[in-house]
Amino acid sequence: MGSKVTPHKVILDESEMPTSWYNIQADLPEPVDPPLSPMTKEPAGPEDFIPLFPMELIKQEMSQERYIEIPDEVQHVYKLFRPTPLQRAYRLEKELDTPAKIFYKNESVSPAGSHKPNTAIPQAYYNKMEGVKRICTETGAGQWGSALSLGCKFFGIELEVYMVKVSFEQKPYRRAMMEVWGAKVHASPTDETESGRAVLAEDPNCPGSLGIAISEAVEMALKRDDTKYSLGSVLNHVCMHQTIVGLEAKAQLEKVDEYPDVVIGCVGGGSNFAGISFPFAKDKFDGKDIRIIAVEPLSCPTLTQGKYEYDCGDEAGLAPIVMMYTLGHKFVPSPIHAGGLRYHGASPLVSKLVHDGYMEAVAYPQTQVFEAAMTFARTEGLIIAPETSHAVKCAIDEALKCKESGESKTILFNLSGHGLLDLRGYDEYLAGNLVD
Amino acid sequence: MGSKVTPHKVILDESEMPTSWYNIQADLPEPVDPPLSPMTKEPAGPEDFIPLFPMELIKQEMSQERYIEIPDEVQHVYKLFRPTPLQRAYRLEKELDTPAKIFYKNESVSPAGSHKPNTAIPQAYYNKMEGVKRICTETGAGQWGSALSLGCKFFGIELEVYMVKVSFEQKPYRRAMMEVWGAKVHASPTDETESGRAVLAEDPNCPGSLGIAISEAVEMALKRDDTKYSLGSVLNHVCMHQTIVGLEAKAQLEKVDEYPDVVIGCVGGGSNFAGISFPFAKDKFDGKDIRIIAVEPLSCPTLTQGKYEYDCGDEAGLAPIVMMYTLGHKFVPSPIHAGGLRYHGASPLVSKLVHDGYMEAVAYPQTQVFEAAMTFARTEGLIIAPETSHAVKCAIDEALKCKESGESKTILFNLSGHGLLDLRGYDEYLAGNLVD
Numbered sequence: 077m078g079s080k081v082t083p084h085k086v087i088l089d090e091s092e093m094p095t096s097w098y099n100i101q102a103d104l105p106e107p108v109d110p111p112l113s114p115m116t117k118e119p120a121g122p123e124d125f126i127p128l129f130p131m132e133l134i135k136q137e138m139s140q141e142r143y144i145e146i147p148d149e150v151q152h153v154y155k156l157f158r159p160t161p162l163q164r165a166y167r168l169e170k171e172l173d174t175p176a177k178i179f180y181k182n183e184s185v186s187p188a189g190s191h192k193p194n195t196a197i198p199q200a201y202y203n204k205m206e207g208v209k210r211i212c213t214e215t216g217a218g219q220w221g222s223a224l225s226l227g228c229k230f231f232g233i234e235l236e237v238y239m240v241k242v243s244f245e246q247k248p249y250r251r252a253m254m255e256v257w258g259a260k261v262h263a264s265p266t267d268e269t270e271s272g273r274a275v276l277a278e279d280p281n282c283p284g285s286l287g288i289a290i291s292e293a294v295e296m297a298l299k300r301d302d303t304k305y306s307l308g309s310v311l312n313h314v315c316m317h318q319t320i321v322g323l324e325a326k327a328q329l330e331k332v333d334e335y336p337d338v339v340i341g342c343v344g345g346g347s348n349f350a351g352i353s354f355p356f357a358k359d360k361f362d363g364k365d366i367r368i369i370a371v372e373p374l375s376c377p378t379l380t381q382g383k384y385e386y387d388c389g390d391e392a393g394l395a396p397i398v399m400m401y402t403l404g405h406k407f408v409p410s411p412i413h414a415g416g417l418r419y420h421g422a423s424p425l426v427s428k429l430v431h432d433g434y435m436e437a438v439a440y441p442q443t444q445v446f447e448a449a450m451t452f453a454r455t456e457g458l459i460i461a462p463e464t465s466h467a468v469k470c471a472i473d474e475a476l477k478c479k480e481s482g483e484s485k486t487i488l489f490n491l492s493g494h495g496l497l498d499l500r501g502y503d504e505y506l507a508g509n510l511v512d
Numbered sequence: 513m514g515s516k517v518t519p520h521k522v523i524l525d526e527s528e529m530p531t532s533w534y535n536i537q538a539d540l541p542e543p544v545d546p547p548l549s550p551m552t553k554e555p556a557g558p559e560d561f562i563p564l565f566p567m568e569l570i571k572q573e574m575s576q577e578r579y580i581e582i583p584d585e586v587q588h589v590y591k592l593f594r595p596t597p598l599q600r601a602y603r604l605e606k607e608l609d610t611p612a613k614i615f616y617k618n619e620s621v622s623p624a625g626s627h628k629p630n631t632a633i634p635q636a637y638y639n640k641m642e643g644v645k646r647i648c649t650e651t652g653a654g655q656w657g658s659a660l661s662l663g664c665k666f667f668g669i670e671l672e673v674y675m676v677k678v679s680f681e682q683k684p685y686r687r688a689m690m691e692v693w694g695a696k697v698h699a700s701p702t703d704e705t706e707s708g709r710a711v712l713a714e715d716p717n718c719p720g721s722l723g724i725a726i727s728e729a730v731e732m733a734l735k736r737d738d739t740k741y742s743l744g745s746v747l748n749h750v751c752m753h754q755t756i757v758g759l760e761a762k763a764q765l766e767k768v769d770e771y772p773d774v775v776i777g778c779v780g781g782g783s784n785f786a787g788i789s790f791p792f793a794k795d796k797f798d799g800k801d802i803r804i805i806a807v808e809p810l811s812c813p814t815l816t817q818g819k820y821e822y823d824c825g826d827e828a829g830l831a832p833i834v835m836m837y838t839l840g841h842k843f844v845p846s847p848i849h850a851g852g853l854r855y856h857g858a859s860p861l862v863s864k865l866v867h868d869g870y871m872e873a874v875a876y877p878q879t880q881v882f883e884a885a886m887t888f889a890r891t892e893g894l895i896i897a898p899e900t901s902h903a904v905k906c907a908i909d910e911a912l913k914c915k916e917s918g919e920s921k922t923i924l925f926n927l928s929g930h931g932l933l934d935l936r937g938y939d940e941y942l943a944g945n946l947v948d
Contacts, residue, residue, distance in 0.1 A: 252939040
């Protein structure tokens with residue numbers, strides 16, 4: 077493998093951009109357990125999702141088709157930043173003195189700075205096609221809220237974002253970013269929803285959580301006929317939209333005669349990890365020898381320490397109940413900088429594949445994660461998101477194992493986002509104030 | 513022209529990256545007036561620059577060679593982010609309903625987020641080659657300081673940055689970015705230099721200025737044998753390093769059978785503008801019909817309202833004296849958000865070409881500039897730097913002229929940097945608090 081000299085960046089032409097997403101449900105060795113209605117606790121049918129999502133996304137959520145075509149309008153918007161580069165981390169390899177080859181798929185080049193627009197754009201598009209006027213969503217640190225703001229602006233849909241209050245106050249520039257793209261941003265919990273008022277009645281100073289914000293967004297979507305809800309991770313259709321990441325990476329590696337021995341992504345809800353890994357998991361089902369590693373924070377160890385069981389996706393229990401690894405829907409993770417990984421559950425598809433042994437999971441404390449991010453910034457130059465830094469920490473560990481064993485493995489990780497709006501975390505790390 | 517369908521992004525392969533910079537001094541219809549020594553006020557020779565710069569950069573500053581080869585080590589680092597994409601602004605064109613074709617060269621994809629690494633990397637390299645241990649520099653809003661931090665980290669040189677105090681306090685994350693890349697950052701004026709102490713004696717609460725920060729950095733470089741100084745704009749060699757931007761853009765336009773009718777860049781010291789425009793100015797000297805427009809803030813109107821005369825580059829008069837458009841080296845521009853454009857002078861090369869009629873200059877107030885930036889963010893998606901927004905405002909105006917005249921002109925501008933660390937300006941604009 078890899079007899080050619082690999083360029084620093086492996087580029088796909090726009091004409092080589094994948095025109096379909098990959099739906100792993102078509103190839104699962106065993107199907108996932110069905111979601112349950114939050115009302116009846118019985119298996120949910122399409123009708124249970126109709127108040128929340130446009131029909132096309134509901135169909136995708138349940139589809140068994142292997143490939144689903146990306147609409148032309150979505151492809152057109154994707155091409156503002158896709159195909160994204162696949163980069164060879166030559167300078168990091170040299171620093172580690174490893175025989176491993178490290179590749180990263182650079183999703184930080186999107187206007188919102190992460191992989192999130194890959195699903196925000198089609199979600200906005202399908203809502204628009206079905207006449208939806210307004211979308212409600214939640215956001216933690218703001219990555220998802222800003223990506224959906226961008227998508228909604230492009231397709232002329234109003235967006236209301238319920239942003240976890242502590243982030244709303246600490247990250248005014250994430251809020252500004254959403255407003256630049258036309259969204260209305262609320263600090264959650266608000267007194268505008270029943271879920272919010274219930275929380276505030278117990279604790280008027282509640283700093284908010286992702287679970288509470290989801291409850292508020294779902295409640296507001298359910299209340300209005302012209303309004304739907306949108307989720308930035310966890311669900312099957314979201315994971316599927318992200319597979320363009322892995323499909324491109326696979327085509328790019330083929331261009332330089334490479335195939336990964338190890339594929340790595342960080343996991344919050346699971347969508348960036350699904351995106352990079354599902355097209356390779358397909359090969360693993362067919363017997364390919366490949367390791368796929370999900371990386372999570374030690375302070376929110378869903379896959380490594382959670383239970384595999386049915387649980388609610390949100391705090392108030394309004395969203396569908398799914399079979400997944402979970403720390404319990406009342407779990408409140410500690411306020412680590414990787415806000416996007418602070419979720420009590422995980423994608424049912426990712427959970428199933430970890431549970432059934434097709435994928436592994438590891439967890440790291442945040443000081444080690446920031447140390448890896450510093451190494452990356454000082455070799456490859458890029459200042460990456462705290463979430464992404466989890467994947468980098470794992471890639472470095474795998475590369476160092478290769479140094480010990482002398483193996484020249486090919487390691488691929490998803491550089492899911494930049495950290496230019498997360499420099500406070502770096503500042504605390506440099507000042508020695510970061511704790512695990 | 514332009515019979516092919518242009519893709520959204522015109523990509524060059526790494527093998528197509530230019531391997532030389534273009535030195536416009538070889539082609540100037542008339543040579544520029546020589547710099548003067550700040551000590552003797554006589555024309556400066558190489559010996560006057562030796563305390564400040566490594567010999568190779570002094571040679572480049574005075575060179576009459578048309579092309580100067582980019583060292584392999586510099587090319588290697590460039591390839592972390594170069595060649596950068598040339599993008600067709602389809603969505604902006606549609607919004608403006610213009611027959612014009614708008615292209616932008618996207619320099620925001622560098623790790624530091626701007627064009628500045630194009631010169632920071634070779635400057636660090638040449639210093640390293642000549643045994644320099646430490647570099648001192650100044651930075652206003654932080655773009656240059658962060659780019660040079662990156663360059664120095666890659667080549668193992670210590671960096672001390674004198675950052676204008678008001679920015680140091682207002683932009684802690686720019687400081688953090690420099691520290692991530694290993695630089696030591698001082699709030700200027702400091703009490704560590706004579707220039708700084710002199711300023712503080714008059715005004716202990718002085719918020720600093722670029723002119724003062726330059727004086728401090730130059731003074732500290734002059735004091736120590738193992739230390740040199742580095743400037744991020746204005747000088748001939750800096751402008752030359754930036755020509756990789758225009759050389760790539762030209763090759764990219766050729767790929768889609770296009771040639772610009774108008775080339776646009778914002779001007780602070782002049783280097784990003786020189787970078788995009790000098791390779792096209794060469795054609796203009798040969799008789800090509802092309803307009804080249806420098807865009808500056810109305811509150812710091814160097815090219816449109818300054819005098820063309822010899823003036824100091826810094827406040828204390830330690831740096832060489834050059835022939836340029838200037839507002840006077842004691843001029844203190846108002847605190848607009850485009851901190852990178854708040855400089856009293858401009859590149860002697862750019863000044864000469866504007867003075868001699870080869871280039872035009874226009875000035876805009878910052879509210880109009882932010883309005884243009886909002887239009888860009890809401891169509892093309894990218895949140896751009898306030899400096900860059902000046903170029904966008906001009907590109908929009910030129911495109912709207914085409915709408916009136918019905919002409920399908922090809923407009924090229926330099927998207928010199930993103931605005932992800934400048935969201936405070938957008939926030940003020942959205943809140944209606946921005947003033948001119």
